[in-house]
Amino acid sequence: MFDIGAYTRLIEAVRQLEGVVSLGKSGGEALPQRDEGDIDLFVFCDAVPNINARRAVLEIAGAAASVRIAERAGRFWGVCDCAMLGDCDLCLMYFTVSEMDAEIESTLDGFRLDREGEYFYPTGRCATFGSMHILYDTNGYIAAMKKKLSVYPDSLARALLAHHIARVNDEEDFERAVSRGDVLFYHATIESALDHYLQALFALNRRFFPSRKRTVQFVDGFSYKPRDCAKRLLRAVELGARPETLEQSYEIWIALCDELAEMTD
Numbered sequence: 369m370f371d372i373g374a375y376t377r378l379i380e381a382v383r384q385l386e387g388v389v390s391l392g393k394s395g396g397e398a399l400p401q402r403d404e405g406d407i408d409l410f411v412f413c414d415a416v417p418n419i420n421a422r423r424a425v426l427e428i429a430g431a432a433a434s435v436r437i438a439e440r441a442g443r444f445w446g447v448c449d450c451a452m453l454g455d456c457d458l459c460l461m462y463f464t465v466s467e468m469d470a471e472i473e474s475t476l477d478g479f480r481l482d483r484e485g486e487y488f489y490p491t492g493r494c495a496t497f498g499s500m501h502i503l504y505d506t507n508g509y510i511a512a513m514k515k516k517l518s519v520y521p522d523s524l525a526r527a528l529l530a531h532h533i534a535r536v537n538d539e540e541d542f543e544r545a546v547s548r549g550d551v552l553f554y555h556a557t558i559e560s561a562l563d564h565y566l567q568a569l570f571a572l573n574r575r576f577f578p579s580r581k582r583t584v585q586f587v588d589g590f591s592y593k594p595r596d597c598a599k600r601l602l603r604a605v606e607l608g609a610r611p612e613t614l615e616q617s618y619e620i621w622i623a624l625c626d627e628l629a630e631m632t633d
Contacts, residue, residue, distance in 0.1 A: 371454035372399070375407075378429035378453070382460065383504045385421055387413040389465065391504040394496050406457040410500065412509055416447050416462045425460070426451045444488045465509060472497075472513070478527035483563065487579075491528075491570075495578035520574035528571035529632050532564040537625045546618050549611030558608050558621065562601070565628065569593060572632060594627035 382391055390412040400407065419437055426435045426449060436450045446463040471493060474480055480490035494517050502510050538557060545554035563580075566587075570577040573590045587598040594600070600620055607617035 371456075374429040374453045375399070375458075378425065378458075379503055381425040381428040382409070382411060385411075385413075385417045385425065387415045387417055388504075389414060389507050390502075390509040392497075392500040392502050392510045394500055396499050397501040400456050406459070407453075409458065409460050409503070410496070411446075411460055411462045412465050412468060413462055414465065416441075416464060422447075422449050422460070422462070429453065443485060468513075472517070476521055476524055478524050481528055481531040489567075489577050489579060491567075491576040492578045495576035498576065517576070520576070525571045525574060529568055532568035532571070533629055533632055535564040536561050536568065536628070537622065542618050542621070546614045549614060551609060551611055551614070554608050554614050554617070558605065558617070561621070562605070565601075565625070568628060568632070569597070572628070592631055594624055594631070597624070600624055 379391065382388060388411055392410045392412075394408045394410060419439065423435065423437050426437075429451070438447045438449055441447045445459075446461040446467075449460045449462075451458055471490070475490040475494060483489045497510070497513050497517050500510060500514065505511055538561060541553070541557040542561075544550075545557055566580070566583060567577050569587065569590065572592050575586070575590075584598045584602070587593060587601070590597075601624065604617045604620040604624070607613040607620065
């Protein structure tokens, strides 16, 4: 069971760390219920507290037995410390304000159009701020970032659309996979194409692409999309699982790509 008392103590302890200016919880205010998720806390600092200070915070919360303390910053998740609060996995991700500002600006300016490290979408960081619940914001940093990211730059949309639309249909690989009845090759080809397609579709709707989670729900809520978009995407994937239906899958895919391109124009 989630330990709300430990969580409350943790928040208070983080707030008192030297150098911490803001603290936010991704995914909104709601806390996990009955093993339904974990908690990610973003800690923004003038300077990241030292390892001993960060360890003490988790010990105050009573999670000393399960603590994992980072010795250095990772590529995407800052200096990331983790612990179990009851049966809930909690991560504290420490970032300096300066590095976060640079990360967001490089994304908004259109310098990071592809996913990175095989799983991280730069626009996902922007999406995270949109749903972030503010726990502490002494100088209004999170509030200001949320306001800034509430407007999707047209220049970013144009850059993402131009980049990804050109990559949604690798005809040579698709046709080779279909002609050979090569399901695994087809799977690799449509997976890459689908990733580009979704990023283009999100940009068309002026939504920051967060990740591949809950994609169907997002697509169903979009105003600008091909007819029955999510249903046809799922059908193309389904038919791509058998040699005898690869051609049908690709026909659906071509139509989806053509319709998206027309809407983009």
